[in-house]
Amino acid sequence: MKLDRIDIKILYELQKNGRITNVELAELVNLSPSPCLMRVKKLQQEGYIEGYSAQINIGKLGQTLTVFTEVTLKNHRQIDFARFLSAVEKVDQVVECHLVSGGYDYMLKFVTAGIGEYQTIMERLTDMDIGIDKYFSFVVLKSPIVKAHMPLTSLFPM
Amino acid sequence: MKLDRIDIKILYELQKNGRITNVELAELVNLSPSPCLMRVKKLQQEGYIEGYSAQINIGKLGQTLTVFTEVTLKNHRQIDFARFLSAVEKVDQVVECHLVSGGYDYMLKFVTAGIGEYQTIMERLTDMDIGIDKYFSFVVLKSPIVKAHMPLTSLFPM
């Protein structure tokens, strides 16, 4: 399946407003509602759209702390990565985990209730003997830019 | 305004599925449709819900490269931060920018078409004389965990 300009526009609009009605979306992409809906269904079915999510302003609910953590493992066999990952997956507060090149092995992103909770989690992880050699924490003081979407426009000019 | 358990549950469900119908949402939180919709509207109006977004599998559209970049500025006056930020804001490929403590000043997250585009952007930024002292790049090889939502459950047990 290959996507045309209209499909890209649909993805772009749904990224901006995931709860737009099909009727409005159809107008934006210059289609009538039915073919527009067919395309959306297809994009979902084929996995181009993985889901829809409300963006919550978690800061309004209570104090939270975001931390980026660079982790180095002691060993680098398949099993070492797998063991680390399966432990990290169980931590709700880990919202991202990336395997990276450049001095460290993993870059984690935590969203926690505060520095206390973060430290508790890290102590637990290091005590678990899942092969963590060392880690370095970047506490987020402020997040001037946090986009909910991918730069579709720059990657696929419309 | 203070949120009760039902509001938290609504936020949780809308985070999991931003396109759930109000009727279904009402069932999940044990309300009838009308008061459920009232609460959702209120949560939007008060800013607890900032918007809705489709999650796009951008990897299926074409090759992309994610990079985390740690940036240190030469000086640390208000104006130095502001100048840097206003330049970075104009770059579509910067999807996150965080002010962090711990050795570096900013942590950026890029989503680009490839290493070439990334380098072009960084060259442009460093040439712009916006006070960048140095930067270090972590190229993402793989992202085993990328959650679209905040850990509401651990922060506000239900």
Place this chain on the structure above:
DNA sequence: TATGAGGCAGCATTTTATGCTGCGAATTCT
């Protein structure tokens, strides 16, 4: 130029959103 396939508009039906009314529970004031 004729033929076939794909995709579109428009319509009909089912489902959902949304505003309104009256009822019940919890809270506060006397």
Place this chain on the structure above:
DNA sequence: AGAATTCGCAGCATAAAATGCTGCCTCATA
């Protein structure tokens, strides 16, 4: 403790949207 008040709920009615279907047009192909 009792009465009044307020808040939030369920249920209903209307308007809007989703969704499946039919026939037409256009573009590609032989």
